[in-house]
Each structure stands twice: as C-alpha cells, then as structure tokens.
Amino acid sequence: MSVMSREWLLTEQPASRRQAHVGQAYRTWLALRGNRLAMVGLGIIVVLILMAVLAPLIAPYDPIQGGDLRTERLLPPSWQHLMGTDDLARDIWSRVAYGSRITLMVVALVAVIATPVGLLVGTISGYFGGVVDTVLMRITDIFLAFPQLVLALAFVAALGPGIENAIIAISITSWPPYARLARAETLTIRNADHIAAIKLQGASSLRIIWGHVVPLCLSSVVIRVTLDMAGIILTAAGLGFLGLGAQPPQPEWGAMIAEGRQFIIDNWWVSTMPGIAIFVVSLGFNFLGDGLRDVMDPKARK
C-alpha cells in the first residue's frame, strides 16, 4: 500500500489527523532506532516475549516435575542441563524459561491495573480542581510517603502471600506517580479552547474527561509506565525472594534465588541463573526506557 510510504509518513503537511499521528510515531521510531542502547533493550524484551510464548518448545524438561533425585540433583551446567539442576533435580533453564511467563504476567497486569487508576484519579483531580483536587492529591501524597517495597510488603502481609496478592499490592503502590503526572497534564489541557468548545456543546464532565482529557494524557503516562517496568519486575522479584510472591513450586525468578540460597557456596548456579535472568530483563526495560526518555524529552536531547 502506497499510503504507508516513507514520504507519506514524513510529510510536512499531513492531510489527516491520523497521518499526523502515525508520522509523529514514525519520527519517534527513527530517533529511537539510532539509539543503540534502546535497541538492545527492545531486543531483550522481544526475546523475553518469545521465550514466554515458546516456553513449552524451548524448555527441554518439565519446570515443576523434577528428574531422578538420586542422580540428577544439583548438577552443574552442562549440555544436558544448560543452567544445571536444582535440589529437586529440576532443570533450571526450563524453570527460567517458564518463569518468563510469570514475569511478563506481573508486568502486564500491574500496568493494566495501575495505569487506569492513576489516569482516572489524576484527570478527575486536575479537571475539577478545588476540594476534589485537594482530597485526591492528599491521598496520593500519603501513598507516595511510603517506600514502595515496604508498603507492598505490608499489603501482602495483610492479604496473604501469593502471586495474585503480590500483583495487587504492587498495583496499589504504583499508581500515585501516574496520578501526579496525569494531573499535571490535565492542568495544561483543562483551559484549552477545544475543551471549552465541547463544554459549550453541553457535554457532561465524565464525557469530557473520558473522551477528551484522558486520550491526551495517555501517551505520557504510558511512557512513564514503561520506565517503571524494571522497577516493577525488581519489586515482584523482591517479594518472591522474601517468600511473599509466587509460591513454590512455581518457577518465579525471585523465589528461585531464595531456594538456591542455602546451596550457594557449593552450587552457585542454582541462584545465579535466575538472578541473571532478572538482571538482563530489567536492564532491557531500563535501556529502552532510557532511550524513550531521550527521544521524547527534547530538553534531555540537547
């Protein structure tokens, strides 16, 4: 289709709103492509997604059912077991591969839960102002007053350990910065002419917020969420390490490190391998986020 040609994308006179949007996205992509670290990060994330999708194909063994306990316990890395085996004779590479599913699920669910909450609180607060704003922002400030991991710990302690509760706890503790950001964006949009025009047409506040304010805040909040993903992965892994996230025998990376802790002196690979997995994945998200920030923020590009 000729519509998507390079000239069409990069034209100085877009014929439609869609063309302008797509063209802007394409320019961002071009700028991002020139950033080597960001491309490495993107590559890592693509590999993570492939790993999660193809886990049954690339994992040679069952991640939960171990092998022969007499002969296959705590084997060092070899061609049979790329990352060695753990104390229950399970293949660590297979567990790491399946664990990517848990990591992706946590990141995706936290993003799906926390982003709308932050957007809603922020836009409502910014749009209405006054008492509503004061009350909502005070609540936001109170959540921001706890270090994230500590608050998540307290919530998980109350809700009980488990991957679902860990996801809920991380979501509860991640929305406040998004609310802050959405509010700041809303304050700049609120008095724009097109909002006044819609108001004169008699649109309800809800309709204005949902249909006209939220879409404009969405992109900056989504970028912020991307930047936070590495942090979310680390918090989830930390909860898993403390035994409050995914429960055994689930192959969650943080919990796997905790399981390998008692063997670390003689069998270093048991906790080192999942640690490398966490490290590489969050490095990927950080590289991509760092590049995105450079591209999106003209001040940093200077």
Place this chain on the structure above:
Amino acid sequence: MTAVEETEGRNGALPPWVGRLGRLLVTLVITLVGLLFVTFLIGRVVPIDPVLAAVGDRASESTYHKVYLELGLDKPLWEQFLIYVNNVLHGNLGESVLTNRPVLDDIADTFPATLELSTFAILIGTCVGVPLGVWAAVRQGRLVDQIVRVLGLVGYSAPIFWLGLTGLLVFYARLGWVAGPGRIDIAYQYDVERITGMMLVDTLLQGQWDAFWNALSHILLPGTLLGYYSLAYISRMTRSFMLAELGQEYIITARVKGVRESRIIWRHALRNAAVPLVTVIALSYGNLLQGAVLTETVFAWPGLGMYLTNSLGSADMNAVLGATLVIGAVFVALNLLSDVLYTVLDPRVRRRG
C-alpha cells in the same frame, strides 16, 4: 491564597520562609495522619483474628470476650482509629508476638543498625557518585559519559538481594576479603558496650581498634552494595544538574575572563548544582531504607528491615505495622528535610518564600 499566606501578608514582619515552613508542617501532619490511617486499615483487613493472636486458641469463651472488649473491637471503626492514634502517640505500638516485647523497644534496638548501614551507603554513594556525575557531564557524549550511564543503568537493574548473595559468595566464601553476614564477629560481640547502637561509632568511642576493624569488614560489602544502588541515582542527577549549569552564561563569562577550567567546574558550576543535589541526596537516603530491607535480609544485618521480614514470616502484625509506620515516618521526615534544605540553601527561594 491560603489562610497562612494571608496572615503572613498582614503581619509583614515575618520572613517569607516562615510561611513556607508553616505550610510544610501542615502537610507533614496531614501526611502522618494518613500514614497512620493506612497502617490502621491494613491492620483491619488482615485475616488474622487479633483476639486469637493475643490470647491463643485455647482461651475460654469469657477470656476471648474480655480481650475482645479490651481491644475495643466492639466500637465503631472511627473510634478504633482514634484509640490507635492515641496509642501510637503514646509510643504504644503493641507487643510483638515473636519477641514478647513492646514493638517500640524492638524498633529502638534495631534502628541504629539500619541507620549505620544506610549512612555508610549514602557516604559511598555521594563521595563516588558526585565526582562521577561531574566527570560524565564534563565529557558529555564521550566514552566516560557512556560508561557512567551504563554503570548507573546496571545499578538500577540488578536485584540487590541477588548482588548481595553473589557478593557474599565471591568476596566472603571464595576470596575471604571481607567478613561474612552479621555486624561483628561473635568474639567481639560481648566486649562492645552499647552506646549509640552503631557498631563503628561504639567501638571507636571505646577505643577498641580490633573490634572496629572487624565491624568495618562486616559493613564493607552490604554498605558498598547499598551505596552502589544510590550511586546510580546520584551520579545521574549530578550529571544533568551539571549540564544545566555548564550551559549558563556565567560559565562563558568565567571562561572569557580566563578562569582555570578545573575551578570553573568545581567552584562555579558544582556550587550552583549543589542546591538541588542536596535534595536528591536526602531523597535517596530515604530510598535506601527500602533497599535496606532486602540487603539486611541477605546479610543477616539485625536492623529494621530484617526485623520487618522476620515478623512477616511469622505473621506478627503488630511488629509489621510498627516497622512500616516507622519507615514511612522516617521517609516523610527525610522528604521534609530535603524541602527545608532547599529553602535554606537557595537564596532565591529563601527570599521569595
């Protein structure tokens, strides 16, 4: 205009920063009440029966009922909250099921260890992070800049508990360069009298040099790891503040006048970058608290973080909520401190208010 500002305007005698600090104090009180409310709510949604936790599951019906009333569980929720606030304000955080002692005493015992660890870490983070950030800014876009950048991103990405375990394996178990988990060897433990609760300070005050070196060898690894974590943030912020300053006209003026480049960087630019930098350092001091929770668990460091995770393991809710509240309060206090420092250090803010 808020009420505070109005009265201030009428009096006219008070310097403007008093009003600013007044507003900060109001915010502080509201936030602290909010903290209390959040911990109170968490304590109420717990599926653990607080009465059973207090009397044990063998108590008779009448004992159960008596304690139920004593804990005020028959009263409406808001009244329970007031009782809770009253208790906390009187320093009563309840008793720990695990240690059988008041939670406040436990926290008083463990807090100095956390303070020592995070102070050590912030010193490393600042003393290494600031020069690195300056260096990266001066050599912007060059190899050094890239290295500092990747070093920072690695610090953001590595799970600190895993780095700790790996560090223990390599530097303690294999190489034997540092001492292992804990704060000091058992051989010295009972010789050191508790004065401040901070090992390095206590041993120094008592002139016990052997014990001091031993304690230093224990803190070296966890402190450096935690310091690296804050170094990542501090060096990055230093770099961006320095870049902003180095682009200013007064730098060009200084260059034209022939001031030495090193003097321009360290005396002119860094001095102006220092004001926002101080707030950044105060903020990352607060963030260290959360890194400390995981680090202490890995290194068996008997601080607030390990107390918190131990209590979590045994569902000791009084202890969990008490520790959470204290960490939250310290975090808020540090945020406030960074605000106050900003006001005090920046002459423009000081005058405008």
